[in-house]
Amino acid sequence: MRRPVFTPIPAPIPGRLWLSAAAALLAGVLSGAVASHAVGSAQEASATIDNFTFAPAQLTVKTGTKVTWRNEDDIPHTVASSSRLFKSKALDTDDSFSFTFTAPGTYEYFCSLHPRMTGSVVVEP
Numbered sequence: 402m403r404r405p406v407f408t409p410i411p412a413p414i415p416g417r418l419w420l421s422a423a424a425a426l427l428a429g430v431l432s433g434a435v436a437s438h439a440v441g442s443a444q445e446a447s448a449t450i451d452n453f454t455f456a457p458a459q460l461t462v463k464t465g466t467k468v469t470w471r472n473e474d475d476i477p478h479t480v481a482s483s484s485r486l487f488k489s490k491a492l493d494t495d496d497s498f499s500f501t502f503t504a505p506g507t508y509e510y511f512c513s514l515h516p517r518m519t520g521s522v523v524v525e526p
């Protein structure tokens with residue numbers, strides 16, 4: 402007499418489950434590459450502007466990092482590269498400006514409205 406209840410589970414089912422789990426994991430890794438800080442090709446860093454000060458005054462990042470400055474002061478400021486590589490418009494409170502550093506080096510910048518406000522981004526290979 403056959404006892405179907407005890408039929409062993411066919412091997413292909415766990416195999417397919419494993420593959421779909423692996424596919425889901427891979428999809429998660431790929432989508433994470435776009436949004437997270439964990440993958441080298443899509444890193445982000447942030448700095449703030451407050452009380453006439455860039456913070457951190459010196460930021461060290463890897464090549465390819467997108468740096469975003471956010472003005473948390475109650476008056477406008479700009480983020481202007483000393484070598485004219487980039488320059489923001491006047492940033493009002495809570496406005497932000499981003500620039501992606503694609504080559505290693507040290508990048509000095511300042512606020513064009515208050516030139517004594519300075520900062521730098523050190524971009525490592």
Ligand SMILES: [Cu+2]
Pocket residue numbers: 453477478479512513514515518
């Ligand atoms: Cu300023």
